[in-house]
Amino acid sequence: xxxxxxxxxxxxxxxxxxxxxxxxxxxxxxxxxxxxxxxxxxxxxxxxxxxxxxxxxxxxxxxxxxxxxxxxxxxxxxxxxxxxxxxxxxxxxxxxxxxxxxxxxxxxxxxxxxxxxxxxxxxxxxxxxxxxxxxxxxxxxxxxxxxxxxxxxxxxxxxxxxxxxxxxxxxxxxxxxxxxxxxxxxxxxxxxxxxxxxxxxxxxxxxxxxxxxxxxxxxxxxxxxxxxxxxxxxxxxxxxxxxxxxxxxxxxxxxxxxxxxxxxxxxx
Amino acid sequence: xxxxxxxxxxxxxxxxxxxxxxxxxxxxxxxxxxxxxxxxxxxxxxxxxxxxxxxxxxxxxxxxxxxxxxxxxxxxxxxxxxxxxxxxxxxxxxxxxxxxxxxxxxxxxxxxxxxxxxxxxxxxxxxxxxxxxxxxxxxxxxxxxxxxxxxxxxxxxxxxxxxxxxxxxxxxxxxxxxxxxxxxxxxxxxxxxxxxxxxxxxxxxxxxxxxxxxxxxxxxxxxxxxxxxxxxxxxxxxxxxxxxxxxxxxxxxxxxxxxxxxxxxxxxxxxxxxxxxxxxxxxxxxxxxxxxxxxxxxxxxxxxxxxxxxxxxxxxxxxxxxxxxxxxxxxxxxxxxxxxxxxxxxxxxxxxxxxxxxxxxxxxxxxxxxxxxxxxxxxxxxxxxxxxxxxxxxxxxxxxxxxxxxxxxxxxxx
Ligand SMILES: Nc1ncnc2c1ncn2[C@@H]1O[C@H](COP(=O)(O)OP(=O)(O)O)[C@@H](O)[C@H]1O
Ligand SMILES: [Mg+2]
Numbered sequence: 001x002x003x004x005x006x007x008x009x010x011x012x013x014x015x016x017x018x019x020x021x022x023x024x025x026x027x028x029x030x031x032x033x034x035x036x037x038x039x040x041x042x043x044x045x046x047x048x049x050x051x052x053x054x055x056x057x058x059x060x061x062x063x064x065x066x067x068x069x070x071x072x073x074x075x076x077x078x079x080x081x082x083x084x085x086x087x088x089x090x091x092x093x094x095x096x097x098x099x100x101x102x103x104x105x106x107x108x109x110x111x112x113x114x115x116x117x118x119x120x121x122x123x124x125x126x127x128x129x130x131x132x133x134x135x136x137x138x139x140x141x142x143x144x145x146x147x148x149x150x151x152x153x154x155x156x157x158x159x160x161x162x163x164x165x166x167x168x169x170x171x172x173x174x175x176x177x178x179x180x181x182x183x184x185x186x187x188x189x190x191x192x193x194x195x196x197x198x199x200x201x202x203x204x205x206x207x208x209x210x211x212x213x214x215x216x217x218x219x220x221x222x223x224x225x226x227x228x229x230x231x232x233x234x235x236x237x238x239x240x241x242x243x244x245x246x247x248x249x250x251x252x253x254x255x256x257x258x259x260x261x262x263x264x265x266x267x268x
Numbered sequence: 269x270x271x272x273x274x275x276x277x278x279x280x281x282x283x284x285x286x287x288x289x290x291x292x293x294x295x296x297x298x299x300x301x302x303x304x305x306x307x308x309x310x311x312x313x314x315x316x317x318x319x320x321x322x323x324x325x326x327x328x329x330x331x332x333x334x335x336x337x338x339x340x341x342x343x344x345x346x347x348x349x350x351x352x353x354x355x356x357x358x359x360x361x362x363x364x365x366x367x368x369x370x371x372x373x374x375x376x377x378x379x380x381x382x383x384x385x386x387x388x389x390x391x392x393x394x395x396x397x398x399x400x401x402x403x404x405x406x407x408x409x410x411x412x413x414x415x416x417x418x419x420x421x422x423x424x425x426x427x428x429x430x431x432x433x434x435x436x437x438x439x440x441x442x443x444x445x446x447x448x449x450x451x452x453x454x455x456x457x458x459x460x461x462x463x464x465x466x467x468x469x470x471x472x473x474x475x476x477x478x479x480x481x482x483x484x485x486x487x488x489x490x491x492x493x494x495x496x497x498x499x500x501x502x503x504x505x506x507x508x509x510x511x512x513x514x515x516x517x518x519x520x521x522x523x524x525x526x527x528x529x530x531x532x533x534x535x536x537x538x539x540x541x542x543x544x545x546x547x548x549x550x551x552x553x554x555x556x557x558x559x560x561x562x563x564x565x566x567x568x569x570x571x572x573x574x575x576x577x578x579x580x581x582x583x584x585x586x587x588x589x590x591x592x593x594x595x596x597x598x599x600x601x602x603x604x605x606x607x608x609x610x611x612x613x614x615x616x617x618x619x620x621x622x623x624x625x626x627x628x629x630x631x632x633x634x635x636x637x638x639x640x641x642x643x644x645x646x647x648x649x650x651x652x653x654x655x656x657x658x659x660x661x662x663x664x665x666x667x668x669x670x671x672x673x674x675x676x677x678x679x680x681x682x
Binding site: 083084115119140142 | 533536537540541542543544545547548551552554555556557558559560561562563569573667668669670
């Protein structure tokens with residue numbers, strides 16, 4: 001896309017490879033994300049999409065390759081091998097395919113954990129409860145509550161997160177990720193387990209988040225309708241390799257993709 | 269009905285099993301066999317009652333569980349008495365004041381000039397309350413298993429004993445130093461085990477406590493070896509000489525103050541950025557670091573803060589006892605403190621206090637049953653794990669206050 005080249009690049013992944021023993025889960029994958037984009041990463045189950053996420057966000061250290069982050073207004077950083085919390089601090093947040101909330105904490109507290117890296121109250125401050133600590137806590141609560149409103153969970157702010165429905169838990173994960181003030185948001189199968197109505201609402205939510213929070217979004221998703229609807233560009237993986245990339249229209253017409261991805265669906 | 273049938277079966281089985289023991293007796297004097305059928309009836313009735321009660325409780329628990337899993341908002345529906353208490357600030361304040369007042373007058377009520385046994389017992393119990401509250405930070409809040417917690421208690425106790433005996437330092441100077449030494453050792457232990465989990469963590473912490481004990485036992489030029497250190501000075505009271513009873517009461521107030529301090533600090537931390545990070549770490553380590561929480565820092569602070577309280581109260585322990593030796597710091601004590609946290613309800617401050625008092629006071633006042641102590645202890649543990657695996661008191665989460673005006677505004681917008 002010619003238009004993209006004028007926009008600012010936020011993430012640049014090149015030659016990313018991840019081996020688990022003899023298994024090459026991700027094989028020489030490259031990917032770029034530009035400001036304001038929604039990019040989708042699709043592919044059959046076991047293609048290595050989640051592993052790719054884990055390498056980019058620091059959960060795994062990639063065997064080979066480069067992950068470069070280009071935070072707006074700050075110098076670019078090579079982030080492979082960095083700890084996940086440092087990467088989050090730099091401005092990349094994520095959700096998990098197999099929901100990973102903090103079940104025995106309330107919905108609001110779950111989001112407030114996202115504020116952790118943007119606040120600085122120390123143990124001593126917390127014990128003596130000075131004015132600064134109180135103000136920071138106040139701000140944390142308000143911001144988190146605003147985010148809950150955005151994803152439609154304000155009513156259940158005081159519930160334990162384990163009591164939420166599946167769809168609500170996925171939206172809570174998004175709110176928690178947004179609480180870290182990211183400029184890049186990685187969503188791993190956000191519509192998995194949602195009913196058609198919820199998926200439809202998610203569609204609107206993701207577009208709204210891009211506009212209001214000024215984040216670029218990379219999402220893994222199996223729901224083709226959702227992907228084709230909201231993505232600007234799509235990358236396709238199969239057996240760890242990147243087999244195609246392009247606009248939704250290009251991907252729909254790509255014979256390789258039809259064979260690999262849609263072929264699998266026809267079998268299933 | 270199936271319950272009755274099954275209980276009947278169990279009762280019959282028990283009657284049969286105990287027949288030779290309970291019913292048949294050979295009278296060696298008259299060379300006759302006595303048949304004590306009433307014993308059999310007794311065994312039958314008891315076995316039936318216990319079996320029936322057992323099944324009844326299990327079933328009730330199951331139906332409750334099923335209810336909870338069907339119910340989308342279990343916390344909202346049925347508030348427990350602790351939740352009701354917490355929800356009502358006036359009532360909870362009154363209860364707090366009443367308990368506080370009772371705790372203040374307690375030593376004067378139960379002691380006389382000569383007999384202050386009960387005060388001393390209470391001091392020991394309160395020391396364990398502080399230990400329970402400290403371990404509650406590491407295990408209950410941050411979810412880091414520690415089987416060697418007593419080592420930090422020993423560090424505090426020996427810190428005071430050595431500083432007081434060799435440098436003549438006073439109790440009040442040594443109190444914070446003991447706490448800091450505990451925290452330092454907490455960090456020392458925390459560093460190498462940052463990456464460990466579960467079984468490995470259990471083994472290393474256990475080893476740490478063993479090493480501490482072995483060092484104390486064998487380095488006798490410094491720590492007095494197995495004989496320990498005697499004649500440790502009591503807490504000083506502005507240079508005033510106290511009688512035996514006054515000394516006991518004075519120590520009581522000191523520990524009571526530490527309990528209050530521990531409760532205050534833990535509550536504050538629990539509802540702060542730090543405490544939330546601890547809990548998130550306990551709930552899901554990967555999600556926690558992925559959300560930007562520094563794992564190393566969070567874990568170390570949990571170890572250090574937990575150990576701090578042990579070190580602090582270790583100083584009091586040494587001063588209260590006048591004498592310490594390595595046998596005061598055994599694995600049994602670590603296990604006991606861990607049991608307090610687990611029984612009380614992981615993370616619940618009130619629960620830990622109740623469990624600590626119960627576990628320390630019961631054996632003290634039930635000396636008649638001393639032989640069955642471990643039996644009862646084990647039975648209580650098993651029953652708790654079956655019927656209340658979450659501990660005595662559920663950890664409650666604070667309800668945060670957010671702008672209700674905005675909230676209504678939001679509702680109006682919908
Ligand atoms: N931690 C791991 N250890 C070993 N193999 C793994 C690990 N994580 C993923 N894999 C393997 O890597 C491949 C890609 O998995 P994944 O990234 O989860 O696929 P996707 O998210 O595209 O469905 C699979 O074959 C999976 O079994
Ligand atoms: Mg996946």
